[in-house]
Each structure stands twice: as structure tokens, then as C-alpha cells.
Amino acid sequence: MTGSKKDRYRFSEAPIWDIQRKYYEEEGSAAWSNGQVPQYITSNPMIAAAYAEIIFAFLQDRANQEYRTEPVYIVELGAGAGRLACHVLHELRQLRDYARIPLPPFRYIMTDLAMSNVEAWKEHPALQSFVAEGVLDFGRFDAEQDTELHLEGSGITIREGELTQPVVLVANYFFDSIPQELIYVSEGHIYEVDVEMEFPEPRESLARSEWLQQVALRYAYRRAPAYEQETYPYRDVIAVYQEQLEDSHILFPRAGLACLERLNRLSRAGFLLITADKGDHLLDSWKFAEPPELVLHGSFSLTANYHAIRHVFEQKGAEALFPPQHYKNINVGCIFHVEQPMNYSNTRLAYRRRIERFGPDEFFSLKEWVDRNQESMGLQQLLSFWRLGGYDAEFLIQHAQRIISLLPEANDEEKEDVSRGIQLMWSSYFAMEQRDDLELTAGLLLFEMGRYEQALPFLEMSSGKHPDDVLSNVYYCLAICCFELAFEEEALRYARKLLQVEPGHEEALAWLGRFEKGSVDI
Numbered sequence: 001m002t003g004s005k006k007d008r009y010r011f012s013e014a015p016i017w018d019i020q021r022k023y024y025e026e027e028g029s030a031a032w033s034n035g036q037v038p039q040y041i042t043s044n045p046m047i048a049a050a051y052a053e054i055i056f057a058f059l060q061d062r063a064n065q066e067y068r069t070e071p072v073y074i075v076e077l078g079a080g081a082g083r084l085a086c087h088v089l090h091e092l093r094q095l096r097d098y099a100r101i102p103l104p105p106f107r108y109i110m111t112d113l114a115m116s117n118v119e120a121w122k123e124h125p126a127l128q129s130f131v132a133e134g135v136l137d138f139g140r141f142d143a144e145q146d147t148e149l150h151l152e153g154s155g156i157t158i159r160e161g162e163l164t165q166p167v168v169l170v171a172n173y174f175f176d177s178i179p180q181e182l183i184y185v186s187e188g189h190i191y192e193v194d195v196e197m198e199f200p201e202p203r204e205s206l207a208r209s210e211w212l213q214q215v216a217l218r219y220a221y222r223r224a225p226a227y228e229q230e231t232y233p234y235r236d237v238i239a240v241y242q243e244q245l246e247d248s249h250i251l252f253p254r255a256g257l258a259c260l261e262r263l264n265r266l267s268r269a270g271f272l273l274i275t276a277d278k279g280d281h282l283l284d285s286w287k288f289a290e291p292p293e294l295v296l297h298g299s300f301s302l303t304a305n306y307h308a309i310r311h312v313f314e315q316k317g318a319e320a321l322f323p324p325q326h327y328k329n330i331n332v333g334c335i336f337h338v339e340q341p342m343n344y345s346n347t348r349l350a351y352r353r354r355i356e357r358f359g360p361d362e363f364f365s366l367k368e369w370v371d372r373n374q375e376s377m378g379l380q381q382l383l384s385f386w387r388l389g390g391y392d393a394e395f396l397i398q399h400a401q402r403i404i405s406l407l408p409e410a411n412d413e414e415k416e417d418v419s420r421g422i423q424l425m426w427s428s429y430f431a432m433e434q435r436d437d438l439e440l441t442a443g444l445l446l447f448e449m450g451r452y453e454q455a456l457p458f459l460e461m462s463s464g465k466h467p468d469d470v471l472s473n474v475y476y477c478l479a480i481c482c483f484e485l486a487f488e489e490e491a492l493r494y495a496r497k498l499l500q501v502e503p504g505h506e507e508a509l510a511w512l513g514r515f516e517k518g519s520v521d522i
Contacts, residue, residue, distance in 0.1 A: 008196045008220060011182035012255065015197065016300065019212060020177065023299045025114045039081055041330055042172035042276050045390025045428065046363050048087030050354035051274055054334065055088070055168055056095045057350035058272055059103045065343065067165060071105040073158070075263070076170040077143060079110040082121045083430040084172060087390070089130045090428040104165060107134070109151060111141035118152060126430045143178050143259045149266065163267035166338050169260070171275040175304035178259070181252040182292065183238075184221055185245045190238060192224035193249065193291070212300055219291050237311040240283070249289045253305045257312055260337075270338040272347070276360065279304030279331045281322040306333055313337050321351050327361045363389065374399050379406040383417055391425040393438050400441045407448050415449045422446065422454075437462055440474065452481040472502040479508070488515075 009015070041047075055074060062072060079085055089108055096103060108130070110121055118138045121127060130136035137153040149158040182193040196218040227238050234257065241250060264271050278295075280286060280303060294300040310320040310333070319341035322333040332355045336344055370377070370385050382403060386395050396403075403418065410418075422442045429438065443458030459478050463470045475498035482491035492515055495508045502508075 008194050011193055011195050012179040014195050016212065016215065016294070017179045020299050021113060023212075024112075025116070039083065040394060041360070041364050043081070043084035043087070044360075044394070045087045045091075045392050046388070047276065047332075047360040048084055049091045049390050050332075050359060051084075051170065052088050052091035052095060053354050054274055054347060054350045055092060055106075056099075056103075057346035058168060058344065059106060060101070060346045061344045062165060063101070063103050064346075068102055068104045070164045071107050072165045072168060073163060074106060074108045074168040074170065075141075075149065076108070076110050076172075077141065077259075078171065078174045078177070079112050079121070080117065080173075081430075081432055082110060082117070082124060082127065083432065084170075085110045085121075085136070086124075086126050086130075086430040087428055088170075089136060091390075093130075093133075093135070108136050109149065110136070110138050111149070113140070113142055115140050122152065124430075126428075143174070144255055147262050147265075158266050160265045161268055164269060165267065166269040167263060167267045167271045169263060169271050169273045169275075171273065171277075173277055173301065174275065175253055175256040175279060175306075175309070176277050176301045177299065179255045180302060180305070181254050182219075183224065183227065183241075183250050183252055185241050185248045185250065187246070188242050190224050190227040190242065191221045192227075194220045194222065196220055212294065215294075217294070234308070234312055236315050237308050240311065241286075244283060245287055247288055248286055249291050250286055250308075251292060251302055251305050253308055256304075257309060260309070260313075264337060271335075272338065272344075273335040274332075275306075275335075276330050276332040277304040277306070278329075279306040279333075281306035281310050281320070281331065281333060283307055306331065310335065317341075321348065321356075323356050323359065323361070329364045330361050332359055332361065367395075371398060374402045377402070379403065379410055379414055379418075382406075383414070383421065386421055391421050391428075393425055393429050396422070396425060396445075397438060397441055400445060404445060404448050407445075410449075415451075419446060419449065419451055419454060437465070439465065443474075444477065447477045447481065452484045456481040456485065470497075470501070472498055472505065475501060476505070476507070479511070483511070 059072060062068070074088075076085055085108060092106070092108075110118075112118060118140050121138050122131075127136060131153060137151040137156075139149050139151050141149060147160065150156075151158070182195070184191040184193050198216040198218070226232060227235075228242070229235070232238060234252075234254070241248070260271070260273070278301065286305075286307060292302050294302065306322065310322070313335050314320055316337065318335050318337040320333060320335045322331065334347070334351050334355075336347070338344070342348075366385070367389070370382075374382065382399055386392070386399075389395055407415070407418075422445065426442065431438075439458045440462035443455045443462055446452075446455035446458065455477070459474060459481065463474050463478065475494050479491050479494040479498060482488070482494060492512065495511045498505055498508045499512075
């Protein structure tokens with residue numbers, strides 16, 4: 001590599017982690033909006049509904065144990081764009097209002113390393129009703145060092161030992177993106193795996209994502225007896241690796257474990273961790289593991305070691321739930337680090353129902369199939385999957401043309417279901433900076449079904465987003481909607497706008513001509 005420099009580092013202290021931090025701090029919410037960092041699989045309405053049911057069940061269990069007065073704090077680590085929080089709160093509020101049973105109050109806290117993300121959440125329209133209700137707050141949290149949590153909205157700072165209810169921790173794509181140690185097991189001995197990094201010079205001329213794309217990693221090994229000492233804080237799990245693994249590379253989540261321990265100290269009652277990641281909780285998954293490779297997506301990620309996290313907290317009396325089947329895309333687990341975890345029957349049943357039997361991993365596998373095979377699916381199949389996914393906006397955007405093509409053969413009940421789905425989708429929609437125009441998609445679908453009153457506000461929102469780039473077809477649909485609803489002045493205004501974009505549009509010219517003659521029937 002021309003103009004390169006090579007240095008050797010302990011894996012957890014390599015410059016890649018500093019680049020990772022700076023990437024998220026500088027990109028802010030744009031990291032997810034531009035499609036670089038994956039977010040759909042861990043923030044869609046389906047996984048959010050599963051989390052909401054688990055959290056709701058946890059609130060029930062606390063109420064059943066007579067802990068109904070003090071609030072339960074739900075802390076999302078690395079909340080990113082904010083979409084998951086919006087969907088979880090939307091569903092959690094619906095569950096609360098539907099059940100109408102005594103529950104402790106709750107407050108969801110969105111946290112991230114990047115303060116720019118915190119500022120963006122505070123202004124996001126989809127989150128304002130939750131803020132006004134007092135069930136949402138925000139805070140910057142550095143997972144590598146912070147010991148307390150300052151809330152931007154209320155001004156409260158949560159310090160060690162101040163909470164009496166367990167903290168609910170939500171951590172999606174979190175443990176795979178913060179520093180990890182890299183160790184190697186051979187013949188009962190532990191080796192530290194250092195990384196030799198060859199990277200381009202000068203670094204300053206490259207964007208963070210470009211720097212990561214060009215970096216080259218080489219591994220070097222050295223004996224690390226410190227891991228084998230009885231004084232090492234995670235000696236028990238290291239002993240398991242020494243005894244049961246051979247020729248295996250292990251990403252060890254010391255920073256993640258330390259973060260959980262610091263968050264645990266905020267409460268006198270422990271925590272419930274709900275987490276999803278590319279992460280292995282089975283020891284067999286680490287047998288003969290090769291050295292890790294960076295998975296690049298603007299930033300980078302590695303595999304999370306759920307086995308170590310699970311083992312460490314089970315040794316402290318926790319109960320861990322992970323699916324018995326092997327995951328393909330994402331592994332979702334719960335760790336009950338609370339007194340008498342078996343007393344949380346509602347929470348454990350919710351996990352069984354929403355994760356173990358059919359969960360986010362299975363849903364995503366099905367979605368990949370549906371996306372590839374939509375042209376062979378009928379309207380009922382598409383509607384069923386849309387309903388299964390919680391009326392997800394991305395699904396509608398991807399499949400709108402197929403749905404429109406099926407509408408001529410649809411009956412009134414099917415059209416009513418499409419219309420209802422659009423309204424439910426919009427009620428929890430979390431807008432992100434992206435090219436897809438959901439308002440236009442929804443408006444055109446409703447227009448094609450002749451539901452002009454419902455289509456009109458969506459089409460108006462779409463035309464208002466980019467007034468200089470409105471397609472003639474949008475003005476045409478707006479004019480038709482207004483004519484059908486007897487909004488004659490508005491209809492003619494849109495007809496004139498249509499003619500500005502497409503001067504020879506015959507129908508618009510005819511409308512204006514008939515209006516001048518006193519007849520505006522279409």
C-alpha cells in the first residue's frame with residue numbers, strides 16, 4: 001500500500017475504535033438516513049412491538065409485586081436515528097391504554113454518544129407527544145466511561161443508587177460496536193491478540209468511512225497470563241474458554257460488561273436487559289473461531305459475545321433468555337439481573353411469545369423472501385404480511401406499485417383494509433431524511449381507490465415538501481380530489497399549477513374551459 005504506515009496496538013485500543021466514535025459523532029442521524037449504517041432490522045414496528053410487550057409485561061410483574069409508585073426508567077443505549085424508540089413508545093402507550101390495569105409509571109430515555117443526535121430527537125415532530133406526556137426524555141451517554149445519566153428535558157441527573165425500580169436497558173447493535181478485547185485460546189493458555197494496522201497516509205484527507213475501507217489488519221499473538229489470574233474480574237468465563245475451547249479467537253466484551261455494571265449501580269434493584277445484535281450466546285459458536293473481520297457500513301461492526309455477557313451475569317444470579325434455535329440475521333435476548341428473576345412470569349411469557357416462538361429474526365427472513373417474490377403474491381398475502389410487520393412504512397414504499405396493480409380486482413373489504421393500514425402506518429411514522437416520499441405513495445394509493453378525502457392531505461403534504469419539484473401527476477390527482485370533494489377554487493388552483501408544469505395538458509385545459517362556461521363536471 002503506497003504511502004502507508006504500520007503500527008501495532010492492543011485490539012481494544014486500536015485507532016479503529018476512535019474512528020468509530022468520531023464517525024458517529026460527526027455523522028449524527030445522517031449515518032442512518034443515508035443508508036450506510038443498517039437500522040431497519042432493529043428498528044421496524046415488528047421488533048418494537050415485541051419489545052413493548054416485554055416491557056409492558058415487566059411493568060405488570062412489578063405491579064404484581066406491589067412496586068407501583070416509583071417510575072421504571074427504560075434506557076435505550078445507542079438510540080441512533082430514534083425510530084425504535086418512537087415505535088416502542090407508540091405501542092407501549094396503546095397497550096397501557098387498552099389494558100387499563102394498575103402499572104408503575106414509566107419513562108423512556110433515549111441516549112447516544114453523539115450530542116447532535118440528542119438535539120435532533122428533541123426537535124423531531126414524531127416524538128413531541130411523548131415528551132409532552134412526560135414519558136420520554138433524552139441524554140448523552142458515553143458507554144465507555146459515564147457513571148451517571150443526565151436527562152436533557154427534565155434536568156434530572158440519575159446517580160448511583162438513586163433508583164428503586166430496576167432499569168430496563170434496550171441495546172440494539174450496541175455491544176458489537178463498542179471496543180472489545182480479542183483473545184486466543186490454545187492448549188489451555190490465553191493469548192492477547194494485537195492488531196497491526198496498515199493505513200493510508202495522510203489520514204486527515206480521508207472521510208472516516210473511507211479510512212476504514214482502506215485500513216488493513218494483521219494479527220499478532222502474545223501470552224496474556226493476566227487473564228488467567230484469580231484476580232481477573234471475569235476469571236470464571238475465561239476458565240470456561242480455557243477448559244472447553246481450542247484454537248479459538250474470542251471477542252471479549254470487557255467494555256460492554258463494565259458498561260452494564262455501571263448502569264446496574266444506578267438502581268438498587270438491578271436491571272432487565274433487552275438486546276439484539278449479531279451475537280452468539282452458545283459456547284459452540286466460538287469453537288475454532290477465526291480472527292474477526294470488520295463488517296463495514298460507513299462505520300464497522302463485529303460479532304457480539306453474548307455468551308460472555310450471559311455467563312458473567314448468570315454467575316451473579318441472573319436469568320438469561322435466548323432463542324433455542326440458531327439465528328440467521330439477528331439474535332434477541334433478555335437478561336434478568338434482578339432479585340428472584342423467576343418471579344417475572346409475565347415478562348418471561350412475553351419473551352416466549354414474541355421472540356422465541358416467532359421473533360424479529362424470523363420476520364426479517366420472511367421479509368427478504370417477500371421482497372424478492374412480491375410479483376407472485378396476491379393482495380391478501382401482501383396485506384397479511386404488512387399487518388404482521390405492524391404496518392411498516394418501508395414495506396408500503398417497497399410494495400406500493402404491486403398493490404396498485406392489484407387494486408382493479410380488489411373488493412371493497414380489501415380496499416378498506418388498505419386504507420386502514422395506511423392510517424395506522426401514518427399514526428406511528430417516524431420520518432427520516434431520505435428520498436422516499438411516503439406521503440406521495442400513500443396519497444396515490446388512496447387516490448387509486450377513489451378515497452379522495454383521505455388522499456387529499458397526503459398529496460398536499462407531498463407537494464408541500466418540495467414545491468419546486470412537484471410532478472404533474474401530483475397536481476392532476478390533487479385537482480381531481482378537490483373537484484370530487486366540491487372544492488372548486490382549490491381544484492382550479494391545482495389545475496393552473498398543472499398547466500404551469502405541463503402547459504399542454506388537455507384535461508386541465510378542458511376543466512378551465514368548462515369552468516369559464518359555468519360547468520366544472522369532470
